[in-house]
Amino acid sequence: xxxxxxxxxxxxxxxxxxxxxxxxxxxxxxxxxxxxxxxxxxxxxxxxxxxxxxxxxxxxxxxxxxxxxxxxxxxxxxxxxxxxxxxxxxxxxxxxxxxxxxxxxxxxxxxxxxxxxxxxxxxxxxxxxxxxxxxxxxxxxxxxxxxxxxxxxxxxxxxxxxxxxxxxxxxxxxxxxxxxxxxxxxxxxxxxxxxxxxxxxxxxxxxxxxxxxxxxxxxxxxxxxxxxxxxxxxxxxxxxxxxxxxxxxxxxxxxxxxxxxxxxxxxxxxxxxxxxxxxxxxxxxxxxxxxxxxxxxxxxxxxxxxxxxxxxxxxxxxxxxxxxxxxxxxxxxxxxxxxxxxxxxxxxxxxxxxxxxxxxxxxxxxxxxxxxxxxxxxxxxxxxxxxxxxxxxxxxxxxxxxxxxxxxxxxxxxxxxxxxxxxxxxxxxxxxxxxxxxxxxxxxxxxxxxxxxxxxxxxxxxxxxxxxxxxxxxxxxxxxxxxxxxxxxxxxxxxxxxxxxxxxxxxxxxxxxxxx
Amino acid sequence: xxxxxxxxxxxxxxxxxxxxxxxxxxxxxxxxxxxxxxxxxxxxxxxxxxxxxxxxxxxxxxxxxxxxxxxxxxxxxxxxxxxxxxxxxxxxxxxxxxxxxxxxxxxxxxxxxxxxxxxxxxxxxxxxxxxxxxxxxxxxxxxxxxxxxxxxxxxxxxxxxxxxxxxxxxxxxxxxxxxxxxxxxxxxxxxxxxxxxxxxxxxxxxxxxxxxxxxxxxxxxxxxxxxxxxxxxxxxxxxxxxxxxxxxxxxxxxxxxxx
Numbered sequence: 098x099x100x101x102x103x104x105x106x107x108x109x110x111x112x113x114x115x116x117x118x119x120x121x122x123x124x125x126x127x128x129x130x131x132x133x134x135x136x137x138x139x140x141x142x143x144x145x146x147x148x149x150x151x152x153x154x155x156x157x158x159x160x161x162x163x164x165x166x167x168x169x170x171x172x173x174x175x176x177x178x179x180x181x182x183x184x185x186x187x188x189x190x191x192x193x194x195x196x197x198x199x200x201x202x203x204x205x206x207x208x209x210x211x212x213x214x215x216x217x218x219x220x221x222x223x224x225x226x227x228x229x230x231x232x233x234x235x236x237x238x239x240x241x242x243x244x245x246x247x248x249x250x251x252x253x254x255x256x257x258x259x260x261x262x263x264x265x266x267x268x269x270x271x272x273x274x275x276x277x278x279x280x281x282x283x284x285x286x287x288x289x290x291x292x293x294x295x296x297x298x299x300x301x302x303x304x305x306x307x308x309x310x311x312x313x314x315x316x317x318x319x320x321x322x323x324x325x326x327x328x329x330x331x332x333x334x335x336x337x338x339x340x341x342x343x344x345x346x347x348x349x350x351x352x353x354x355x356x357x358x359x360x361x362x363x364x365x366x367x368x369x370x371x372x373x374x375x376x377x378x379x380x381x382x383x384x385x386x387x388x389x390x391x392x393x394x395x396x397x398x399x400x401x402x403x404x405x406x407x408x409x410x411x412x413x414x415x416x417x418x419x420x421x422x423x424x425x426x427x428x429x430x431x432x433x434x435x436x437x438x439x440x441x442x443x444x445x446x447x448x449x450x451x452x453x454x455x456x457x458x459x460x461x462x463x464x465x466x467x468x469x470x471x472x473x474x475x476x477x478x479x480x481x482x483x484x485x486x487x488x489x490x491x492x493x494x495x496x497x498x499x500x501x502x503x504x505x506x507x508x509x510x511x512x513x514x515x516x517x518x519x520x521x522x523x524x525x526x527x528x529x530x531x532x533x534x535x536x537x538x539x540x541x542x543x544x545x546x547x548x549x550x551x552x553x554x555x556x557x558x559x560x561x562x563x564x565x566x567x568x569x570x571x572x573x574x575x576x577x578x579x580x581x582x583x584x585x586x587x588x589x590x591x592x593x594x595x596x597x598x599x600x601x602x603x604x605x606x607x608x609x610x611x612x613x
Numbered sequence: 614x615x616x617x618x619x620x621x622x623x624x625x626x627x628x629x630x631x632x633x634x635x636x637x638x639x640x641x642x643x644x645x646x647x648x649x650x651x652x653x654x655x656x657x658x659x660x661x662x663x664x665x666x667x668x669x670x671x672x673x674x675x676x677x678x679x680x681x682x683x684x685x686x687x688x689x690x691x692x693x694x695x696x697x698x699x700x701x702x703x704x705x706x707x708x709x710x711x712x713x714x715x716x717x718x719x720x721x722x723x724x725x726x727x728x729x730x731x732x733x734x735x736x737x738x739x740x741x742x743x744x745x746x747x748x749x750x751x752x753x754x755x756x757x758x759x760x761x762x763x764x765x766x767x768x769x770x771x772x773x774x775x776x777x778x779x780x781x782x783x784x785x786x787x788x789x790x791x792x793x794x795x796x797x798x799x800x801x802x803x804x805x806x807x808x809x810x811x812x813x814x815x816x817x818x819x820x821x822x823x824x825x826x827x828x829x830x831x832x833x834x835x836x837x838x839x840x841x842x843x844x845x846x847x848x849x850x851x852x853x854x855x856x857x858x859x860x861x862x863x864x865x866x867x868x869x870x871x872x
Contacts (some may be wrong), residue, residue, distance in 0.1 A: 394711040394721040394728070403713020405704065412744070413701040472700040477760070480692075481716035482685040612659045 104206055109214040125499060135557065143233035161336060163326040167317050169336035170328065175295050177256050180223050182292030184257075184264030187219045189284035192272065192372050202369055216261050216361045245341025254336050255353035262360040264355075267442065269364050272371045293425035351514035387587035398483040399438070399491045405496030406468045416471070420463045426456055446515065450522045452573030453507070457500050458529030458567030464496035465560070475543055481513025485603065493534040500530050518578045525574030532566045532596055539601040543610060552607035562599055566592045615641040615661070617768050617799035617813035623661060623671035625823075635671070639816075641767075644790065646810035648852075649820035650860055655803045656695075658820070659770050663693035663699045664776040687817040688833055689717065692766035698757035702746035706737055709745065710763050717764035724763060731759040734826045735785065750777035760787060762793075769793065771802040775809060787813060811852040817831075821860045831855070 101107040160164055201211045239246045273279045320326040336347035395404050430452045469492050512519035540559035569592035573585035617779040620637035632654040639645045649655045660666040664684050673680040680687040714724030731740050775783045790800050818828040827837050838858045
């Protein structure tokens with residue numbers, strides 16, 4: 098029997114992988130050499146880090162005790178939630194993203210098989226991302242004295258399978274509970290919440306005011322020192338599997354694979370029904386007939402564009418989920434900052450101010466990238482007599498406004514307890530948001546919103562520059578809040594230099610966009 | 614006679630020449646159909662007129678406004694509606710029209726009244742506050758057409774406006790275009806449906822290989838084909854006969870086009 102015969106699971110999987118690879122390659126057309134250089138540099142840096150880890154761990158074995166078991170289990174749980182965030186999002190998208198779904202469902206291939214292959218594609222995609230990070234960092238250690246640690250990769254594969262099964266079940270449950278119109282939005286929001294889950298949980302105690310600076314890790318360490326750490330039964334499975342013990346590894350892989358196959362097979366028929374229902378569903382609100390006359394039109398290019406961008410940001414769940422993830426980090430950090438100010442904890446205040454500035458830059462950057470690059474009707478703007486500068490200002494304002502609204506309350510609280518820190522934080526956040534917006538204008542890469550579900554379509558120069566400038570401004574703010582404002586001028590100047598090096602004139606932007 | 618559009622010596626080359634030394638004149642108040650086989654250069658020509666593609670060479674004047682020297686001035690009196698509707702799926706038709714009116718700086722009160730009138734005329738009144746994402750292609754085309762008309766342009770350019778429309782919608786759009794021309798507006802359209810051009814157009818331009826092969830009324834085109842021999846150009850010959858005859862023969866040297 099030919100396992101890869103047309104219509105078989107392997108054959109379908111090969112088809113999926115070919116499409117995935119071509120879309121991956123297609124997104125980088127013309128960027129081959131530069132992309133390769135960038136990847137080589139990043140890869141070399143990671144391998145160097147991996148070699149250092151291997152040298153550091155050579156001759157050291159990890160003991161299996163309550164502390165190591167708890168840390169391994171915690172790490173596995175964190176990775177699982179991060180993976181679940183992606184698989185939930187991918188599973189819900191699989192229902193709406195038509196692609197070749199209609200072709201497959203109209204063929205004699207059973208829906209369970211189609212779903213199984215789709216799910217395998219999701220699991221492979223998620224596992225690949227984690228393996229790409231883990232391999233250069235951990236392979237040197239595996240090769241240099243710890244061959245058993247190859248089990249780490251098996252654990253990652255098992256986690257990917259389990260996360261895919263959970264993502265599928267969650268997406269289908271949402272579909273059954275709230276219907277096709279809302280599932281997409283709710284799934285994307287849930288994915289963001291799950292992704293930031295551990296951070297939110299770890300910050301919950303700080304926000305609620307129990308301990309100013311406690312973390313789950315610190316808690317585990319303290320319990321371990323006091324001999325109060327008692328991991329539950331089977332909690333040692335992940336660690337034993339990571340260390341290459343065959344039975345635990347097989348148990349994890351087997352369990353995850355069984356979960357995966359069971360969920361894919363059980364949901365197969367429902368998946369095809371749900372996909373068909375999703376096709377007919379719209380996410381539009383029902384017509385509000387008989388609700389009286391529509392409100393007045395806003396006049397002028399700036400106001401009309403600002404309103405349009407804010408409406409589009411608010412209505413695109415997939416795009417919002419990317420931003421939401423950062424917002425979910427921003428809000429608790431800003432609240433902790435305000436709380437630290439009221440408790441007068443200086444160092445924490447400076448650190449918190451820096452984090453708020455960094456995240457403000459990141460959120461503004463994400464939104465600016467959406468408003469500037471993901472324009473759905475660029476020709477409409479081009480044929481209009483509107484000045485490009487006005488359009489741009491409106492688009493950036495739409496990116497900055499939500500950040501300002503998000504930060505308004507925490508900054509107001511901060512201003513009450515520590516006015517100077519509030520001034521520095523406001524200045525830093527405004528500068529970071531402004532810089533990120535400008536970078537996205539200078540390094541814009543137009544594309545459809547549908548292509549921007551993951552930020553892969555964005556310029557990597559813009560993404561890296563945004564992070565660097567936000568980090569430098571965060572450093573400057575932190576130093577200033579700590580009372581050393583003069584020293585803050587150094588990162589500030591560096592940020593300015595980075596911005597200057599990225600600056601492009603309108604003519605250069607147009608040339609880069611090949612509009613001329 | 615006022616000229617709505619004067620194009621002189623227009624050139625555009627991408628990987629290969631798309632438009633070559635093109636001259637075109639559209640009179641005010643007429644419906645002009647630009648026809649040609651696939652890849653003839655119709656869309657490139659119209660995109661240059663709309664200010665979307667920069668010509669390598671040549672001049673474009675819209676109602677006396679030099680599109681090169683004063684692009685904003687030219688755009689202010691022009692509307693462009695391509696075959697793929699330029700709309701936002703997440704906006705409702707009313708929100709879309711509000712945005713487009715803003716781009717053209719239409720006074721808000723007038724824009725709102727005009728938007729409601731256009732949506733009503735296009736049969737989209739009940740859909741005015743639903744997002745466009747669930748709309749059929751035809752409905753999206755109608756919303757885009759409303760967007761093109763919201764600022765009451767002097768020159769309306771449509772690229773394949775009837776693609777994807779059902780019979781009723783196509784009739785509605787054709788009637789609206791005819792009304793517009795009857796009221797003194799100027800319309801330029803491209804279409805592959807030659808019967809539409811034959812019935813609606815005051816004058817027709819036929820383009821192939823980036824060059825204008827012929828331009829004029831149907832009778833003028835028939836006469837030109839008659840002059841080419843090979844049995845064409847009879848009084849009863851259809852536009853399709855004329856079109857096929859013209860596009861089947863090699864392109865004439867620049868300057869041979871008839872007006």
